[in-house]
Amino acid sequence: MSALLGAMEAGGTKIVCAASKGGEIVAQTRIPTRGPDATLAAALAFFEAVIGEHGDLSALGIAAFGPLDLRSTSPTFGRLLGTPKHGWAGTDLVAPFARRLGCPVVIDTDVNAAALAETMHGAARGCRTAVYVTVGTGIGGGVVVDGRTLRGSPHPEMGHIRVARHERDAAFPGVCPFHGDCLEGVASGPAIVARYGAPLDALPSDHEAIAVVGHYLGQLAANVLLMISPERIILGGGVMSSEPLLRETRTAAARLLNGYGGYGASAASLEQTIVAPGLGERSGIVGALVLAERA
């Protein structure tokens, strides 16, 4: 009999929960992200119902927004650290599930889990090193090296790097409560709405937002290539569903790299390197299942 595995992807707007048996999804639900108590209680209720119907869970994998304390020896392991997300700082994402579900619980960041899923089943299959970046309400990146996620101390938070400003965007102060005009402060979904009054997909396809936001995301992509040298950078998240933005990001990255270090100097040369997710919006929940499989 194959093991029953639980998976939870905790995002800023929704929590996706799933259970799988023998590689098949046997149950799935979406819970809107409200306060931590009500939201986690709903997730627990889902898994208890799964157990009631299918028997004990072998393991639960959690892929969560961060920043998270992932140091297994830390007294606050599994908790959210200071986060702009109201009410969630300090929330323990691991202990309540381990206690109530009676199974091993493995946690990683949503983007690390997505990077893992993409290297195993998606756009980075066969890559030794891959980076998954989500651009949405927030910006975050996950890193896989040799089949393991980079968890470091604490863990990558590459949405908050400083970027050089676009010349037509010098006055915008940025929206990050910690850093103002860090990458997330100038290129996330909320930054686009704050600056242009609408999300990217509601703006004309020749709107200057593409050039400005692409300039910033191209800096992230170039920095990732120069600092981590992955074989693949996967750009996911709601903002990245814009095909012109993905192209502009490649163009800006190529312009910055300028042919250095074995990278081509044209956007076309980065087409195999900077790509859309192979798993679409499912990278996170598939990654959570991979975490559970490995528990």
Added chain:
Amino acid sequence: MSALLGAMEAGGTKIVCAASKGGEIVAQTRIPTRGPDATLAAALAFFEAVIGEHGDLSALGIAAFGPLDLRSTSPTFGRLLGTPKHGWAGTDLVAPFARRLGCPVVIDTDVNAAALAETMHGAARGCRTAVYVTVGTGIGGGVVVDGRTLRGSPHPEMGHIRVARHERDAAFPGVCPFHGDCLEGVASGPAIVARYGAPLDALPSDHEAIAVVGHYLGQLAANVLLMISPERIILGGGVMSSEPLLRETRTAAARLLNGYGGYGASAASLEQTIVAPGLGERSGIVGALVLAERA
């Protein structure tokens, strides 16, 4: 009888060659870096003399400036790629040694080797993840994750990331032939001389160069922490021998991080994270020996 190991650190101004037996250095030399033919011939002559005196080499480790082709399946494996270093682009650093010395040759970047040496014997002992950055004629960084260096595709070249300009340094165009005002273009030794007419150690300790260069290196350090999350960043190289610059780099990094993600918001909180090399100027050659040991 313990193995005889060879090590070569190829730098922009000098090549250091050494041989060790049972953990003791039995021979060492320094060769000024001129054109590739004469320089590599001198290095080969050193190792042939070592073999003549001590017997066959078990392995040679090479730690070299880059960018290098480190993909073992590539037809140009072991060669320098396009480099600002005159005459060296395309030079094969591996095959001539393997052919003439008849032993396995292992190559990695100088900074990857230094990072390896520091995790094994220096300031990053016990760290799962560490980054070594050299700031000198050029700027480069090496990464160790779980005892292995990050070699990616091609390999980290973090000296060439884009940085936000210091307000008192907006007019300086930078000296990087590839990127103008990338990090190396504004914070390397030559950039300091181009801007201020003298190297850092010849300027007064309250000179604004410290604030300007520290602002740029602090961006690198903050980016490294946000993108790779190492437990330790080791800052080596000639420019970093300035103690005020190391302090200013911590201050600038702390200012940028602003308490996010578990990092402190004060320079003091980064004192254990951003550090000087434990092996002084020997990180590179010790790293080359580690490469040979592992061959």
